[in-house]
Amino acid sequence: MTKTITEINEKISKGDVVVVTAEEIINIVEEKGVEETAQIVDVVTTGTFGPMCSSGTYINIGHAKPRIKLGGGACHLNDVPAYCGFAAVDIYLGCTNLPEDDPRNRVYPGKFEYGGGHVIEEFVAGKDIKLTATAYGTDCYPRRKLETWINIKDVNEAVLFNPRNVYQNYNVAVNLSNKLIYTYMGALKPGLGNANYCSAGQLSPLLNDPLYKTIGIGSKIFLGGGVGYVAWQGTQHNPTAKRKDNGTTCAPAGTLAVIGDLKQMKPEWLLGTSFQGYGTTLTVGVGIPIPIINEEILRYTAVKDKDIYAPIVDYSEAYPQVKPGALGEVSYEQLKSGKIVVQDKEVPTAPLSSYTKAVEIAEILKDWIKQGRFLLTEPVASLPGPESGLTFKLLKERPIE
Amino acid sequence: MISKRIVLKFPHRLVDQPIVCNLAKYFDLEFNILKAYIIPKEEGLLILGLSGEEENYNKGINYLKKLGVIVQSLSQGIIRNSTRCTHCGVCITVCPTEALVLDTHTRKVHFYENKCIACELCIPACPLRAMEVHY
Numbered sequence A: 001m002t003k004t005i006t007e008i009n010e011k012i013s014k015g016d017v018v019v020v021t022a023e024e025i026i027n028i029v030e031e032k033g034v035e036e037t038a039q040i041v042d043v044v045t046t047g048t049f050g051p052m053c054s055s056g057t058y059i060n061i062g063h064a065k066p067r068i069k070l071g072g073g074a075c076h077l078n079d080v081p082a083y084c085g086f087a088a089v090d091i092y093l094g095c096t097n098l099p100e101d102d103p104r105n106r107v108y109p110g111k112f113e114y115g116g117g118h119v120i121e122e123f124v125a126g127k128d129i130k131l132t133a134t135a136y137g138t139d140c141y142p143r144r145k146l147e148t149w150i151n152i153k154d155v156n157e158a159v160l161f162n163p164r165n166v167y168q169n170y171n172v173a174v175n176l177s178n179k180l181i182y183t184y185m186g187a188l189k190p191g192l193g194n195a196n197y198c199s200a201g202q203l204s205p206l207l208n209d210p211l212y213k214t215i216g217i218g219s220k221i222f223l224g225g226g227v228g229y230v231a232w233q234g235t236q237h238n239p240t241a242k243r244k245d246n247g248t249t250c251a252p253a254g255t256l257a258v259i260g261d262l263k264q265m266k267p268e269w270l271l272g273t274s275f276q277g278y279g280t281t282l283t284v285g286v287g288i289p290i291p292i293i294n295e296e297i298l299r300y301t302a303v304k305d306k307d308i309y310a311p312i313v314d315y316s317e318a319y320p321q322v323k324p325g326a327l328g329e330v331s332y333e334q335l336k337s338g339k340i341v342v343q344d345k346e347v348p349t350a351p352l353s354s355y356t357k358a359v360e361i362a363e364i365l366k367d368w369i370k371q372g373r374f375l376l377t378e379p380v381a382s383l384p385g386p387e388s389g390l391t392f393k394l395l396k397e398r399p400i401e
Numbered sequence B: 001m002i003s004k005r006i007v008l009k010f011p012h013r014l015v016d017q018p019i020v021c022n023l024a025k026y027f028d029l030e031f032n033i034l035k036a037y038i039i040p041k042e043e044g045l046l047i048l049g050l051s052g053e054e055e056n057y058n059k060g061i062n063y064l065k066k067l068g069v070i071v072q073s074l075s076q077g078i079i080r081n082s083t084r085c086t087h088c089g090v091c092i093t094v095c096p097t098e099a100l101v102l103d104t105h106t107r108k109v110h111f112y113e114n115k116c117i118a119c120e121l122c123i124p125a126c127p128l129r130a131m132e133v134h135y
């Protein structure tokens, strides 16, 4: 049995498409088997809602009168520095940027109450944002200073463009040292006091299409409550990571660069986030539909938490010092039970990525497709898969004489 | 018997008086101090577990109120902002008393206010700043 995306889109337009979430598909396949389910189900929706640091937005603020060229100058949004090394009024704000006067970790652990991620959330929510900028002035762009409120509804473009989101699997973070540490995986208590993980597991987009057979460049997705697209493979895309027989990776592997119109996104799916002792970030909601074009794809989407494994990594020494070797592997079923065993010790687990919100995203996307509001796209190019041989490299430092 | 956790706010004129001892002395109440911030010449804040016979308990609370102490139940002190909470679960291993617990079935995080001892560890640990102090 095979279906094309065009056939699925015809069904969506006619309103007789069958869509289920990546959680619901598990029981359906168990009941009816792969062959029958592949005939009935057309689309499986996935979702994830977690902190994703490589996220940001570019904005064209419109030309001021008289004109100012921010390129080569400096600019801030609500006191958070934004990048302006582009043309006159294009700026980019990354979610981890902080106001210059934030004490950071000088008062340890820093609180990181407000950064780029929070500005993005407020901007999407329609709040006025304070823009301050200085420039050097040219004959055609004479102005040197600008201070104004800007609002998302007035700017020319506001585009969310995230160079790396939707990690295919992630580490389980623990702390082997004897002091409390603060990481991007949350606070980790000494002596294996807790284990934090960050993936929606069986609902996570790239774990449901582990070999990137349907998700590719140009795939239309749910992004931050609006519609977005996969722009490219994400940075650090590592398709050659170790895999299980079911195709899922048992380490952080594939990633996606995603893009979409920020103006139609919603603040509840783009949340400014603060990691104590670490910094600010953005919690991003992403949902990806997987067209059931054949039985093989269906089998991937029916993957269960108990068949997806994540490596346990020590964040006190191994991670910061880049020492190889995990402390073992655990399934998401074990992680979600609330405790795992590491080095013979029972360790309580905590997730960083919201499973209930991931389910909500998969449900919203399901409704959009059922209502005929969201058609699927055929990727224009594939993401590099395991056959590409692509791996991710460490920096080779060379001394500067 | 009645046993409650309460937040007391003292105006600065009362800060150096043995009010809490009087609760034991005159009203036969048992107290357990969970937290105290007292800045001389300014206001003081005390978080107490207070227990005793219901009649005595009510009399004790009235005594405090008459003196001008503001009495608040602890469950009104540490609050979860439900519109910001994503049920991510980061807080569950941070909370020392299991007042924040992840339901393994619904995957939602419950906040059991009666177990909260106002240690405030969850306040900076919650990445969404959904846990708030209101006293």
Ligand code: SF4
Pocket (backbone or CB within 6 Å): B080, B084, B085, B086, B087, B088, B089, B090, B091, B092, B100, B109, B125, B126, B127, B128, B129, B130, B131
């Ligand atoms: S850490 Fe904050 S957002 Fe996450 S579950 Fe706890 S209270 Fe909710």
Ligand code: SF4
Pocket (backbone or CB within 6 Å): B078, B094, B095, B096, B097, B098, B099, B100, B115, B116, B117, B118, B119, B120, B121, B122, B123, B131
């Ligand atoms: S204040 Fe302390 S006891 Fe109360 S919920 Fe937060 S961490 Fe738990």
